[in-house]
Amino acid sequence: QVQLVESGGGLVQAGGSLRLSCAASGSIKSINSLGWYRQAPGKQRELVARITNVGDTLYADSVKGRFTISGDNAKNTVYLQMNSLKPDDTAVYYCNYFWLRDYWGKGTLVTVSS
Numbered sequence: 001q002v003q004l005v006e007s008g009g010g011l012v013q014a015g016g017s018l019r020l021s022c023a024a025s026g027s028i029k030s031i032n033s034l035g036w037y038r039q040a041p042g043k044q045r046e047l048v049a050r051i052t053n054v055g056d057t058l059y060a061d062s063v064k065g066r067f068t069i070s071g072d073n074a075k076n077t078v079y080l081q082m083n084s085l086k087p088d089d090t091a092v093y094y095c096n097y098f099w100l101r102d103y104w105g106k107g108t109l110v111t112v113s114s
Contacts, residue, residue, distance in 0.1 A: 002026040002103040004095040009108030012085055018110060020080040022095030031071035033098045034078040038091035038110075045094065049080060062088075085112045 008020040024034060035050025035058075049059045049069040057069055066085075071078040082089065090112050095105040 002028050002097050002099070004097060004103060004105035006093065006095045006105045006108040009093060009110045011111045011113065014086055014112055014114050016085050016112070017081070017083045018085065020082065020093055020108060020110075022078045022080075022105060024076045024078070024095075024097060027099075028076055028097060029099060031073050031076065031078050034071060035096045035098075036069065036078075036080045036093055037096050038089075038093045039107075040088075040091040043091075048093070050096070051078065082110070085110075087112045087114045 003025045005023045006020060008018060012018055032051055032055055033053045036048040037045050038048050039045040047060055048063055049067055051057055051069060051071055066083050068081040092107040092109050094107045097103040
C-alpha cells in the first residue's frame with residue numbers, strides 16, 4: 001500500500017505563488033511516477049504535472065512555464081511550485097502515484113482570487 005498526503009494549498013491572489021507538497025509513504029519505489037492532478041468544480045480530473053518512471057517531467061500545456069514539479073528521494077516527497085497563478089488554476093490538487101495501479105491522496109484546495 002501507498003499513502004499520499006498533500007499540503008500547501010490555500011487562498012492566493014492572481015499572480016501569486018504557492019508550493020504544494022506530497023509526502024509519500026508505504027511501498028513506494030522512488031519519487032518517479034509521482035505526479036499532480038487537479039479537479040475544478042464541474043470538471044474532470046486532469047493531469048497537471050508528473051515525474052515519469054524514468055525521471056522525466058511532464059506538464060499540462062496550461063501550466064508550462066508557470067509550474068515546476070520536483071522531488072526529494074530521501075524524503076519520498078514531491079513538490080509543485082506554482083507561480084503566476086490564475087483564477088483558472090482554482091481546483092483541488094491531488095497527488096498521484098502509479099505502480100501497477102493508481103494511488104491518490106485526499107487532495108488540497110487551491111483557490112486563486114481575481
